Amino acid sequence: MAARALREAGRRRGWAAEVGRRCFSGGSAGTAVPERKEGGGGKPVNLFTAVNQALHIALDTDPRAYVFGEDVGFGGVFRCTTGLADRFGKNRVFNTPLCEQGIAGFAIGLAAMGNRAIAEIQFADYIFPAFDQIVNEAAKFRYRSGNEFNCGGLTIRTPYGAVGHGGHYHSQSPEAFFCHVPGLKVIIPRSPREAKGLLLASIRDPNPVVFFEPKWLYRLSVEEVPEEDYMLPLSQAEVIRKGSDITLIGWGAQLAVLKEACEDAAKDGVSCELIDLKTLIPWDKETVEASVKKTGKLLVSHEAPITGGFGAEIAASIAERCFQRLEAPVARVCGLDTPFPLVYEPFYMPTKNKVLDAIKATVNY
Amino acid sequence: MAAMWLARRAARRLPPLLSRQGGEPTRPWFLGSTAPPPVLGSPPLPAVERIFRRGFCSVRRFAGESSAAAAADADEEEPENGFAGGDQAIDFPGGKVSFMAEMNFLPESHGERIKCYRVLDDDGKTISGSRFQEVSKEVAVKMYSEMVTLHIMDNIFYEAQRQGRISFYLTSNGEEAINIASAAALSIDDIVLPQYREPGVLMWRGFTLQEFANQCFGNNMDYGKGRQMPIHYGSNRLNYFTVSSPIATQLPHAVGAAYSLKMDKKDACAITYFGDGGTSEGDFHAALNFAAVMEAPVIFFCRNNGWAISTPTTEQFRSDGVVIRGQAYGIRGIRVDGNDALAVYSAVHAAREMAIAEGRPILVEALTYRVGHHSTSDDSTKYRPVDEIEHWRTARDPISRYRKWVQGNDWWSDAEESELRSRVRKELLQAIQVAERMQKPPVAELFTDVYDQVPSNLREQEQLLRDTIMKHPADYPTDVPV
Structure with missing residues (x-):
């Protein structure tokens, strides 16, 4: 429903460009690393273009960087790798056979030789054949060898989440599986500018990263993205809207839904503080804790099924740290505990009104 | 015309590697001289063919490609128009593939097992005719x-x-x-x-x-x-x-x-x-x-x-x-x-x-x-x-x-x-x-190398663990320095 609502809204009033800018611009300047020019600026581009810019920069700035995966040679099914093979050659940007465990395993070996291996898994729904390689190999590579070897140059990019018509296998949000794996970093950006800065930081981070891209926003989300090379810090959450009555936390595409809910709640006189977690592990507990200590209430929201979702981890940690300050149970507005359903997608999704109802119930607890 | 046709047929029947090798002056001994490298020894009669020989179908229709006799038969039968199954080829994705009129399934094996390269016999003597890399x-x-x-x-x-x-x-x-x-x-x-x-x-x-x-x-x-x-x-x-x-x-x-x-x-x-x-x-x-x-x-x-x-x-x-x-x-x-x-x-x-x-x-x-x-x-x-x-x-x-x-x-x-x-x-x-x-590695190493640097959650867990060790030292091995 969120996807449909946003697309309809976009059609009705040119929402995508404007709201994209409104929602996500500003705020992040304070967290920029030195490479980043203050204030950002740049041309308005969509999320896949921002990812594409980051990949161009990553390959241009490091001759040991490689980009590969299924169908990346011609530009990728989501156009994220457009122009890379032409510019950097087929030795550095190439198609792989259709085999996710092979992509991940090959990438680990490449990274372990001191290269930046930027691998694409075409949909997060298809990452599971690579699960063993990611969990048992990539994540433990440094630890098990006592730092004799590492595959820190590995970054796995993969589109995740609802898209309005994706059904079981083009819609899932499997981030929580990877958040249970010490040694990995899990990153999810919310917008084009964030995607570019976080992706470059992920590629250059000396640890294996699983980078989930909100495919719903590939074309829909548009904002000004600086053209130059810049990075945004990992393991640092960001307060993207200040408020005093309740803290809302999410990541990736869900932030757009939360943002709308914040605006509607404001009309009812409820002041929401909105946090983008950005890095799921190792996550920035301090920022969330500080906010909840101020508001006394917390709502966590994600598209993945509620049971065992990463929201549960946040709820437990905050209950532990902020028990005395909490004035209501931590609310979770998440996907249902069903496989991701096609025609029922509007029912499955953690929509704006579900969030709004939970905000009201929590504030009035 | 007929001569050209025959020449084409002959060329086609050569193993691909061999036909490409024509002008190669030197070739490592371990690649052999007549067959594509991985095939050790000439393939014997395919199992499928053996079955059909004693079975209900004619050998001619179902014979394996590798049987020289069957191939010769097929040549004789090829009609002048050149449109018998084996004479057509189409550029499928991945390359040109010829057709055949016979419905030949590939056999599940070569029959005889692939041979094993050996230099020394059971008595440690080099097998006569064996070729191997010199060792100082x-x-x-x-x-x-x-x-x-x-x-x-x-x-x-x-x-x-x-x-x-x-x-x-x-x-x-x-x-x-x-x-x-x-x-x-x-x-x-x-x-x-x-x-x-x-x-x-x-x-x-x-x-x-x-x-x-x-x-x-x-x-x-x-x-x-x-x-x-x-x-x-x-x-x-x-x-x-x-x-x-x-x-x-x-x-x-x-x-x-x-x-x-x-x-x-x-x-x-x-x-x-x-x-x-x-x-x-x-x-x-x-x-x-x-x-x-x-x-x-x-x-x-x-x-x-x-x-x-x-x-x-x-x-x-x-x-x-x-x-x-x-x-x-x-x-x-x-x-x-x-x-x-x-x-x-x-x-x-x-x-x-x-x-x-x-x-x-x-x-x-x-x-x-x-x-x-x-x-x-x-x-x-x-x-x-x-x-x-x-x-x-x-x-x-x-x-x-x-x-x-x-x-x-x-x-x-x-x-x-x-x-x-x-x-x-x-x-x-x-x-x-x-x-x-020798001592065991210290407890601090439990937390290093998960990432390039120890993140805050692990620093926190290390502190908690150290507090527990102080409280319950008997629970922990004595040979691991704290």
Whole structure:
């Protein structure tokens, strides 16, 4: 429903460009690393273009960087790798056979030789054949060898989440599986500018990263993205809207839904503080804790099924740290505990009104 | 017109590699002179054809392509218009494919099993007509000494485990030739991605008995900081990636590593080892296919020792072992007698040359037998006959076979033998004592290397753990410094 609502809204009033800018611009300047020019600026581009810019920069700035995966040679099914093979050659940007465990395993070996291996898994729904390689190999590579070897140059990019018509296998949000794996970093950006800065930081981070891209926003989300090379810090959450009555936390595409809910709640006189977690592990507990200590209430929201979702981890940690300050149970507005359903997608999704109802119930607890 | 047509037919029937070779002046001896490399010996009558000969269908209609007689028949029958099935070809994606009028299923096997390359006979004499890579006296003697050293190390560590001094062990008994001879044929710049039954490769590269002992005891000098079970060795200095227990996961890594070597234009290849059981894993197929497509200089070395813990190869696969599968992926391969040090050495030497010079993967299948139990947690007499083990341990022992050859060259004597054995034994007992006395890695190392830097959640957990240790010191081992 969120996807449909946003697309309809976009059609009705040119929402995508404007709201994209409104929602996500500003705020992040304070967290920029030195490479980043203050204030950002740049041309308005969509999320896949921002990812594409980051990949161009990553390959241009490091001759040991490689980009590969299924169908990346011609530009990728989501156009994220457009122009890379032409510019950097087929030795550095190439198609792989259709085999996710092979992509991940090959990438680990490449990274372990001191290269930046930027691998694409075409949909997060298809990452599971690579699960063993990611969990048992990539994540433990440094630890098990006592730092004799590492595959820190590995970054796995993969589109995740609802898209309005994706059904079981083009819609899932499997981030929580990877958040249970010490040694990995899990990153999810919310917008084009964030995607570019976080992706470059992920590629250059000396640890294996699983980078989930909100495919719903590939074309829909548009904002000004600086053209130059810049990075945004990992393991640092960001307060993207200040408020005093309740803290809302999410990541990736869900932030757009939360943002709308914040605006509607404001009309009812409820002041929401909105946090983008950005890095799921190792996550920035301090920022969330500080906010909840101020508001006394917390709502966590994600598209993945509620049971065992990463929201549960946040709820437990905050209950532990902020028990005395909490004035209501931590609310979770998440996907249902069903496989991701096609025609029922509007029912499955953690929509704006579900969030709004939970905000009201929590504030009035 | 007719002459041209006949000429075209003749050309078509030649094996593709041969027809391309026409002008090649030199060709390595190990590639043979008439057949595509992976096919050892001419294929016999396919099983399908044998069945049809005695069955209900005519041979002519269903004969296999490889039967010369049937091919001749087909030629005679070909009508003038040239439109018989076999004469048409279409550019499918992937290349031109000819049609045939006969409904010929590919046979499930070549009939006779693929032959095994061997240099030394059971008495350690070179087989007449055998061709192999020359080995100097110095290298030959070092190979022999290290095979013996590996065997003694296995026996002593195995006993140490039985005495409860180390938690686990796993021997390479019966596979000493594979370990040492394959390592000897490589250069130190070649990257090794081992499974876990190849410590001899590491030994050849210079890992000391003390370093082996330190790992098995998980002490402060273990490069792995005591985090993994015994036998999970690794050394950056020696280009030997750290062992991990999951089966065959290292194969795709080897392809990535090899691709990197190729991009860097290094005079080196990657080599990865695995067992017969490992070839059933998805990673095996992923790696072979990736390596072929990416033209990666990697040697896939399969130690087909007949047993994956208790599962015999007859319950593992129905193919003729492992080497045959290379062809399906477009990979050149060889089957070699894994208990023949000279054959293993020669095959890996040649494989390495081809891998690097031609930028291609090579599959080596070494036939052998796992003489030891799978590990110290296993008793293999529960699932295989004792006399079978005994036969391989004695009559087919790779060390004594190779010794006969070395001694036959007057490069080794009984006196040197007993000196070597007693020296290695002494060194090992010494290494064990030192390793045992050494402190374990400190608790702080529990939290390092998860990431390049210790994140805040781990710093927090470390503090909590230290508080608990102070409160309940008796709960924790005393030999791990806090």
